[in-house]
Amino acid sequence: xxxxxxxxxxxxxxxxxxxxxYALVTAGLSLIFGVVRLVNFAHGDFFMVGGYALFILLNLPxxxxxxxxxxxxxxxxxxxxxxxxxxxxxxxVLDKSWRIHAVATLGxxxxxxxxxxxxxxxxxxxxxxxxxxKIVSLLGLRLSVQRIxxxxxxxxxxxxxxxxxxxxxxxxxxxxVSQNRDMCQVVGIDVPRIALITFAISGxxxxxxxxxxxxxxxxxxxxxxxxxLKGLAAVIMGGLGQLNGSIYAAFILGLVESFFAGxxxxxxKDVVSFGLFILVLFxxxxxxxxxxxxx
Amino acid sequence: xxxxxxxxxxxxxxxxxxxxxxLKDVSLGVRKGQIVSVIGANGAGKSTLLKTIFGIxxxxxxxxxxxxxDITKRSPLEALKIGISYVPEGRTNFPAMTVQENLxxxxxxxxxxxxxxxxxxxxxxxFPILQEKRHTSVGNLSGGQQQxxxxxxxxxxxxxxxxxxxxxxGLAPILVKEVFRIIQEINQSGTxxxxxxxxxxxxxxxxxxxFVLELGAIRFQGEPEVLMHNTEVYEAYLxxx
Ligand SMILES: Nc1ncnc2c1ncn2[C@@H]1O[C@H](COP(=O)(O)OP(=O)(O)OP(=O)(O)O)[C@@H](O)[C@H]1O
Ligand SMILES: [Mg+2]
Numbered sequence: 290x291x292x293x294x295x296x297x298x299x300x301x302x303x304x305x306x307x308x309x310x311y312a313l314v315t316a317g318l319s320l321i322f323g324v325v326r327l328v329n330f331a332h333g334d335f336f337m338v339g340g341y342a343l344f345i346l347l348n349l350p351x352x353x354x355x356x357x358x359x360x361x362x363x364x365x366x367x368x369x370x371x372x373x374x375x376x377x378x379x380x381x382v383l384d385k386s387w388r389i390h391a392v393a394t395l396g397x398x399x400x401x402x403x404x405x406x407x408x409x410x411x412x413x414x415x416x417x418x419x420x421x422x423k424i425v426s427l428l429g430l431r432l433s434v435q436r437i438x439x440x441x442x443x444x445x446x447x448x449x450x451x452x453x454x455x456x457x458x459x460x461x462x463x464x465x466v467s468q469n470r471d472m473c474q475v476v477g478i479d480v481p482r483i484a485l486i487t488f489a490i491s492g493x494x495x496x497x498x499x500x501x502x503x504x505x506x507x508x509x510x511x512x513x514x515x516x517x518l519k520g521l522a523a524v525i526m527g528g529l530g531q532l533n534g535s536i537y538a539a540f541i542l543g544l545v546e547s548f549f550a551g552x553x554x555x556x557x558k559d560v561v562s563f564g565l566f567i568l569v570l571f572x573x574x575x576x577x578x579x580x581x582x583x584x
Numbered sequence: 585x586x587x588x589x590x591x592x593x594x595x596x597x598x599x600x601x602x603x604x605x606x607l608k609d610v611s612l613g614v615r616k617g618q619i620v621s622v623i624g625a626n627g628a629g630k631s632t633l634l635k636t637i638f639g640i641x642x643x644x645x646x647x648x649x650x651x652x653x654d655i656t657k658r659s660p661l662e663a664l665k666i667g668i669s670y671v672p673e674g675r676t677n678f679p680a681m682t683v684q685e686n687l688x689x690x691x692x693x694x695x696x697x698x699x700x701x702x703x704x705x706x707x708x709x710x711f712p713i714l715q716e717k718r719h720t721s722v723g724n725l726s727g728g729q730q731q732x733x734x735x736x737x738x739x740x741x742x743x744x745x746x747x748x749x750x751x752x753x754g755l756a757p758i759l760v761k762e763v764f765r766i767i768q769e770i771n772q773s774g775t776x777x778x779x780x781x782x783x784x785x786x787x788x789x790x791x792x793x794x795f796v797l798e799l800g801a802i803r804f805q806g807e808p809e810v811l812m813h814n815t816e817v818y819e820a821y822l823x824x825x
Binding site: 458461462464465468469471472474475476477478479584 | 638640660661664665670672676677678679680681685688689690692693697737
């Protein structure tokens with residue numbers, strides 16, 4: 290295979306992996322915004338919490354647990370963590386204005402980052418899995434097994450999420466809350482319970498992202514911030530509250546960043562993704578995929 | 585008819601929103617099987633009355649009885665469970681969901697999925713417009729069609745008592761007639777209806793009894809003929825405008 294093509298395919302795979310990361314984070318942000326109308330500035334920090342949970346589980350003193358079980362555990366840990374944050378800190382302010390939401394979630398973000406700093410210091414923690422360095426050859430292409438796992442699971446998770454929101458009673462109730470909250474009490478839908486479930490799912494997605502993708506990065510206390518910002522950019526590019534639109538936008542961001550970093554400049558890749566975001570805001574303020582009511 | 589027992593009774597009910605007192609000493613009775621209209625000017629407290637019965641607004645004093653049992657302090661969820669459904673005023677559906685899904689949400693508190701599916705089939709047979717638009721997003725329907733869906737949502741729990749707030753607001757005359765016909769049909773199949781209406785004459789025409797609410801208090805009550813021949817009521821609410 291010509292070198293040019295090989296390099297292109299490598300950037301493509303990197304971009305898709307990065308897109309999967311952004312998309313898992315974005316999907317959670319989008320669900321929370323869609324259902325409870327809250328912009329969760331601590332969402333990237335859920336990913337960070339998952340990163341450290343992964344670090345601990347990979348380094349247990351009594352020996353390693355198999356990686357697939359670790360993935361499930363990290364997902365569950367962050368899901369429960371997000372539920373606790375919702376119940377203890379956000380539920381009391383859910384009816385308040387967006388300003389109070391912003392202050393509350395930014396406050397949570399700062400506290401989480403500083404607690405992580407105290408416990409784990411600023412040293413980046415490496416979290417390699419048995420698959421991080423494993424390579425398979427496919428049609429003359431050398432592919433990282435970890436990246437293949439990431440893409441495969443991401444696609445499955447998005448299909449499952451789609452099915453959940455469209456077809457199940459709970460998923461429909463989430464859409465109902467997002468479309469007409471007042472009407473929910475008229476038909477007996479328990480809005481606080483649906484909000485809690487939404488946080489659990491969103492946290493679980495961030496935890497899954499951490500368990501799968503942190504092994505390609507390294508874990509630091511402040512890693513969540515840029516993820517929150519990229520995720521929010523994708524939410525807005527995709528059209529506020531539009532789950533699928535935000536997922537597509539996240540993959541677009543990942544691909545653009547990867548190709549730009551590969552062919553033009555690594556240092557300026559963030560400039561390009563935020564530049565793209567601002568461009569979309571100018572040209573299509575309603576989002577790339579149009580406006581709809583609720584989820 | 586007058587010998588039927590009371591399904592709903594309010595005794596000296598006061599209620600409102602925090603500092604704002606809206607209902608002032610309201611006492612009324614609704615007999616089982618009837619259609620009862622509540623008429624009154626804008627801001628008289630008609631919607632507040634329905635919200636208080638359903639439990640969205642809690643009374644600050646007084647007593648509410650349903651089927652003879654005290655239900656004064658109850659949540660909307662409990663009201664649904666004992667057989668009270670509520671169709672609020674305005675557009676009150678889930679606009680980006682289909683007719684089918686809106687009806688499913690009407691049955692959210694029921695766990696018998698299969699029976700719910702049959703119930704929806706039955707409703708669609710009864711009201712052909714629901715069948716025709718079954719898989720269309722409700723937000724894309726006309727105002728009258730949306731009102732139909734909203735009434736159908738409230739029917740999903742087979743309520744004993746249905747509270748309906750201004751179902752004909754903003755509808756074309758032909759649709760107004762249709763909505764009133766449907767409310768009569770629902771009543772004939774056994775549901776007691778409390779109907780709040782601006783369209784006082786039409787409402788009284790299909791009612792067994794009526795209340796006139798003024799500034800949060802019951803000012804007049806009686807059979808429709810009695811109210812229609814009361815000069816004060818006639819001039820304030822029924823005279824041609
Ligand atoms: N959520 C609320 N908070 C505070 N005050 C309210 C609220 N809802 C209604 N009110 C006030 O209570 C009074 C009665 O309102 P209500 O909606 O019951 O009147 P209504 O008879 O239904 O009027 P309309 O014909 O306009 O629907 C009004 O003065 C209104 O401003
Ligand atoms: Mg009203």
